Amino acid sequence: xxxxxxxxxxxxxxxxxxxxxxxxxxxxxxxxxxxxxxxxxxxxxxxxxxxxxxxxxxxxxxxxxxxxxxxxxxxxxxxxxxxxxxxxxxxxxxxxxxxxxxxxxxxxxxxxxxxxxxxxxxxxxxxxxxxxxxxxxxxxxxxxxxxxxxxxxxxx
Amino acid sequence: xxxxxxxxxxxxxxxxxxxxxxxxxxxxxxxxxxxxxxxxxxxxxxxxxxxxxxxxxxxxxxxxxxxxxxxxxxxxxxxxxxxxxxxxxxxxxxxxxxxxxxxxxxxxxxxxxxxxxxxxxxxxxxxxxxxxxxxxxxxxxxxxxxxxxxxxxxxxxxxxxxxxxxxxxxxxxxxxxxxxxxxxxxxxxxxxxxxxxxxxxxxxxxxxxxxxxxxxxxxxxxxxxxxxxxxxxxxxxxxxxxxxxxxxxxxxxxxxxxxxxxxxxxxxxxxxxxxxxxxxxxxxxxxxxxxxxxxxxxxxxxxxxxxxxxxxxxxxxxxxxxxxxxxxxxxxxxxxxxxxxxxxxxxxxxxxxxxxxxxxxxxxxxxxxxxxxxxxxxxxxxxxxxxxxxxxxxxxxxxxxxxxxxxxxxxxxxxxxxxxxxxxxxxxxxxxxxxxxxxxxxxxxxxxxxxxxxxxxxxxxxxxxxxxxxxxxxxxxxxxxxxxxxxxxxxxxxxxxxxxx
Amino acid sequence: xxxxxxxxxxxxxxxxxxxxxxxxxxxxxxxxxxxxxxxxxxxxxxxxxxxxxxxxxxxxxxxxxxxxxxxxxxxxxxxxxxxxxxxxxxxxxxxxxxxxxxxxxxxxxxxxxxxxxxxxxxxxxxxxxxxxxxxxxxxxxxxxxxxxxxxxxxxxxxxxxxxxxxxxxxxxxxxxxxxxxxxxxxxxxxxxxxxxxxxxxxxxxxxxxxxxxxxxxxxxxxxxxxxxxxxxxxxxxxxxxxxxxxxxxxxxxxxxxxxxxxxxxxxxxxxxxxxxxxxxxxxxxxxxxxxxxxxxxxxxxxxxxxxxxxxxxxxxxxxxxxxxxxxxxxxxxxxx
Numbered sequence: 001x002x003x004x005x006x007x008x009x010x011x012x013x014x015x016x017x018x019x020x021x022x023x024x025x026x027x028x029x030x031x032x033x034x035x036x037x038x039x040x041x042x043x044x045x046x047x048x049x050x051x052x053x054x055x056x057x058x059x060x061x062x063x064x065x066x067x068x069x070x071x072x073x074x075x076x077x078x079x080x081x082x083x084x085x086x087x088x089x090x091x092x093x094x095x096x097x098x099x100x101x102x103x104x105x106x107x108x109x110x111x112x113x114x115x116x117x118x119x120x121x122x123x124x125x126x127x128x129x130x131x132x133x134x135x136x137x138x139x140x141x142x143x144x145x146x147x148x149x150x151x152x153x154x155x156x
Numbered sequence: 157x158x159x160x161x162x163x164x165x166x167x168x169x170x171x172x173x174x175x176x177x178x179x180x181x182x183x184x185x186x187x188x189x190x191x192x193x194x195x196x197x198x199x200x201x202x203x204x205x206x207x208x209x210x211x212x213x214x215x216x217x218x219x220x221x222x223x224x225x226x227x228x229x230x231x232x233x234x235x236x237x238x239x240x241x242x243x244x245x246x247x248x249x250x251x252x253x254x255x256x257x258x259x260x261x262x263x264x265x266x267x268x269x270x271x272x273x274x275x276x277x278x279x280x281x282x283x284x285x286x287x288x289x290x291x292x293x294x295x296x297x298x299x300x301x302x303x304x305x306x307x308x309x310x311x312x313x314x315x316x317x318x319x320x321x322x323x324x325x326x327x328x329x330x331x332x333x334x335x336x337x338x339x340x341x342x343x344x345x346x347x348x349x350x351x352x353x354x355x356x357x358x359x360x361x362x363x364x365x366x367x368x369x370x371x372x373x374x375x376x377x378x379x380x381x382x383x384x385x386x387x388x389x390x391x392x393x394x395x396x397x398x399x400x401x402x403x404x405x406x407x408x409x410x411x412x413x414x415x416x417x418x419x420x421x422x423x424x425x426x427x428x429x430x431x432x433x434x435x436x437x438x439x440x441x442x443x444x445x446x447x448x449x450x451x452x453x454x455x456x457x458x459x460x461x462x463x464x465x466x467x468x469x470x471x472x473x474x475x476x477x478x479x480x481x482x483x484x485x486x487x488x489x490x491x492x493x494x495x496x497x498x499x500x501x502x503x504x505x506x507x508x509x510x511x512x513x514x515x516x517x518x519x520x521x522x523x524x525x526x527x528x529x530x531x532x533x534x535x536x537x538x539x540x541x542x543x544x545x546x547x548x549x550x551x552x553x554x555x556x557x558x559x560x561x562x563x564x565x566x567x568x569x570x571x572x573x574x575x576x577x578x579x580x581x582x583x584x585x586x587x588x589x590x591x592x593x594x595x596x597x598x599x600x601x602x603x604x605x606x607x608x609x610x611x612x613x614x615x616x617x618x619x620x621x622x623x624x625x626x627x628x629x630x631x632x633x634x635x636x637x638x639x640x641x642x643x644x645x646x647x648x649x650x651x652x653x654x655x656x657x
Numbered sequence: 658x659x660x661x662x663x664x665x666x667x668x669x670x671x672x673x674x675x676x677x678x679x680x681x682x683x684x685x686x687x688x689x690x691x692x693x694x695x696x697x698x699x700x701x702x703x704x705x706x707x708x709x710x711x712x713x714x715x716x717x718x719x720x721x722x723x724x725x726x727x728x729x730x731x732x733x734x735x736x737x738x739x740x741x742x743x744x745x746x747x748x749x750x751x752x753x754x755x756x757x758x759x760x761x762x763x764x765x766x767x768x769x770x771x772x773x774x775x776x777x778x779x780x781x782x783x784x785x786x787x788x789x790x791x792x793x794x795x796x797x798x799x800x801x802x803x804x805x806x807x808x809x810x811x812x813x814x815x816x817x818x819x820x821x822x823x824x825x826x827x828x829x830x831x832x833x834x835x836x837x838x839x840x841x842x843x844x845x846x847x848x849x850x851x852x853x854x855x856x857x858x859x860x861x862x863x864x865x866x867x868x869x870x871x872x873x874x875x876x877x878x879x880x881x882x883x884x885x886x887x888x889x890x891x892x893x894x895x896x897x898x899x900x901x902x903x904x905x906x907x908x909x910x911x912x913x914x915x916x917x918x919x920x921x922x923x924x925x926x927x928x929x930x931x932x933x934x935x936x937x938x939x940x941x942x943x944x945x946x947x948x949x950x951x952x953x954x955x956x957x958x959x960x961x962x963x964x965x966x967x968x969x970x971x972x973x974x975x976x977x978x979x980x981x982x983x984x985x986x987x988x989x990x991x992x993x
Binding site: 001004005008012016019022023026027030031032033034035036038039040043044046047050051053054057076077080081083084087088091092095098099103107111114115118119121125126129130132133134136137140141145146147148149150 | 187188191194199202203205320322323325326329330332333336340342343345347348375378379380544545547548549551552553555556557559560563565568569572575576579583584585598602605606607609610612613614
């Protein structure tokens with residue numbers, strides 16, 4: 001956690017610095033009142049300060065601590081990270097095919113990938129959960145509420 | 157108010173067809189509130205065509221039923237699956253979901269229903285007896301007062317975090333920062349828009365909240381199963397206990413008062429009301445350190461507040477014809493569609509509509525209580541389904557729900573991105589609540605500051621010469637000083653201990 | 658029943674002048690007779706609204722969709738689809754992607770022109786077929802009843818004595834309120850203090866609460882508040898007095914040439930064939946003649962103004978030029 005705080009703090013300080021850079025090009029004030037640049041500039045200055053504070057605190061704790069090795073016991077679980085990464089990848093693919101395939105079919109493909117590929121549920125369970133979700137979504141949002149969803153070549 | 161008016165109201169509200177549509181409205185509202193993403197304003201809009209051809213009073217009874225019914229329904233998914241059903245239920249996820257993890261979902265839902273009923277009914281009484289003077293009071297709230305209120309809101313943000321206060325503050329700043337995205341209202345300058353039309357109106361609150369809370373939680377469960385065993389509590393043992401009630405009644409009362417007052421202000425709304433109620437409850441509580449771990453008053457207060465606020469928001473609408481929120485704007489549109497001009501004369505020109513609506517709201521709140529109390533354990537039994545099956549179901553419904561709010565695929569993308577961010581935050585101990593709340597408060601804070609200084613031609617005196625603004629700012633200052641002092645004390649004590657070893 | 662007796666004099670007045678209004682409407686906008694089209698829609702119509710549900714544009718679209726299907730003017734279902742965001746930029750970019758599909762129509766109002774002028778939209782009015790303009794909305798300058806200003810002249814004189822001393826509330830930069838402010842400043846040679854609110858509703862609340870001194874809502878928004886004695890109308894920003902409010906003088910009469918109107922119309926995606934375009938022109942003419950649409954215009958204080966086909970294109974181009982001029986003066990038009 002300590003190393004994560006140092007890296008995270010520094011990363012966020014860098015992010016806020018980029019925001020500050022962008023915000024400094026906005027008009028800072030008008031004749032009487034603050035302009036569009038006022039809030040983003042000050043938010044990012046405070047953000048940089050807080051991020052550095054987190055990194056600094058973590059660094060101090062790391063130095064004062066006798067047994068440094070204990071810190072890395074919080075190493076991330078690789079299998080878990082893989083499942084999360086795969087799910088996010090699946091969601092990204094789903095978003096890219098929504099307009100071509102239609103929302104409901106794209107969601108169905110993603111859910112099959114999630115349940116069978118990522119979660120490794122038994123086949124009937126994975127297919128059942130995917131079909132059930134898609135049917136529920138279609139009935140409630142499309143049929144009952146009449147939400148205009150992107151439709152694909154299948155007409156759904 | 158005349159007693160005759162109320163009798164007229166009940167004589168209208170109690171006709172079989174109006175009763176039926178009140179029931180239909182509150183039921184639909186519960187469903188719409190419970191569905192993640194789609195909330196009362198989108199729900200009313202999509203169901204508006206259904207009311208074509210009804211008498212105006214029937215239509216209003218149904219639409220209002222959807223509105224306050226959704227406040228009841230929003231609780232359900234917040235508590236059960238950490239997914240805010242609509243934006244005013246975000247605060248409920250903090251303690252409600254923790255209660256569900258401990259097997260006390262039924263108690264949380266039951267108490268939310270009771271609190272909502274009390275708050276809803278008390279607010280209808282206020283709406284009935286004092287709508288015009290309250291509306292006049294609400295409009296005296298100008299930009300300096302809104303600025304003071306937002307500052308007060310911000311000072312309580314840090315108190316919402318369990319764990320590192322600096323991380324909480326940093327997340328609040330991140331939320332404020334995201335709140336600046338979009339075309340600047342005052343000067344029309346684009347900020348962080350990168351020529352994307354979807355970013356011009358800024359980042360919507362709901363996709364962010366659903367991403368951070370619901371998708372973030374699901375991803376974390378995929379990473380490291382939190383709840384392996386389905387909950388096996390008995391259905392009968394799921395209602396609130398006497399102790400729960402003793403813990404909650406203060407929160408219900410304070411939540412009702414705060415919610416109603418914030419609700420009548422045009423532009424503030426139920427989300428901020430529920431947030432202030434939660435923060436207040438934590439401040440006055442004897443066990444503030446337990447907030448966020450599943451205390452029942454942390455559910456009762458914000459749920460009472462959002463119900464009171466939804467009724468309060470009808471006051472500027474009915475008494476002045478001024479919509480204070482997205483949902484009341486849709487209702488204003490509906491009134492116009494039925495050929496009525498909302499405004500100060502509505503109560504005298506269409507007493508049947510006003511009093512029929514008021515009477516129906518008493519009845520509707522009773523219906524919701526009767527509907528929700530026995531259903532609480534039934535809803536809670538969803539948690540008996542193994543979590544790995546709930547994961548695909550929740551993702552699917554949440555994504556389509558988010559799409560439905562503005563028919564926007566872009567918002568679905570926002571939800572996914574913030575889901576990923578929420579997962580990382582969860583892993584490294586950064587709290588999500590300050591981020592989403594700062595996202596709501598930020599734009600209003602900045603706008604009010606700039607409006608006020610434009611009004612006073614640059615003089616900051618405007619904040620202290622207006623009495624209401626001065627009082628709220630003083631309260632905010634106190635609220636800020638107390639935890640800071642406490643924090644420094646505990647820090648000093650902590651350092652002393654660290655120095656010993 | 659009690660309420661029918663109390664039903665406002667406003668409505669009574671409106672009914673009394675209705676024949677006159679119709680006569681005016683007919684003289685102002687002769688309904689053209691068009692040849693029938695050989696094309697008919699084969700699928701449900703998607704009617705895109707550039708604003709969220711509940712606003713003026715949404716109300717317009719839902720009313721129109723309702724009339725078109727109920728009166729049998731269009732034989733297929735019409736689905737109203739809200740695509741809010743970016744002051745219209747999201748919706749028009751979406752409609753543009755449907756180029757060539759005659760089953761997609763959209764509402765258009767002033768933001769259809771002002772957003773592209775500010776450089777905030779990838780598409781402009783030239784990317785669409787501007788099928789019809791159906792009506793226009795006027796604006797009225799109002800103060801609260803407690804205000805010391807009884808006429809526009811008094812207010813202008815006060816502003817002359819104290820530059821920036823009079824606050825005018827409105828929604829967003831480049832909005833109708835902002836344009837009225839700018840035109841009034843120009844016409845009277847004064848400096849007003851423009852306070853931007855999040856919506857017209859919030860600006861009206863601020864006016865009632867005394868946070869601002871002047872606002873420029875639509876007559877329909879202000880009607881009840883005026884009648885209830887909460888607001889006082891100072892001037893109409895229309896070319897002539899409104900039939901409903903014969904006592905409210907125009908700004909022009911009071912010596913300040915400030916007029917502004919917001920049109921409401923319907924557009925079609927580019928690439929539709931001449932017959933498809935003709936079909937929609939016919940539909941819009943029938944809509945304009947329907948009783949339902951006449952009632953909608955009357956209920957909402959809208960002035961009938963029918964421009965079809967070439968006339969509509971010409972009107973839109975003129976409006977675009979007018980807005981470009983003003984927004985350039987306001988310093989928010991995109992530099993060419």
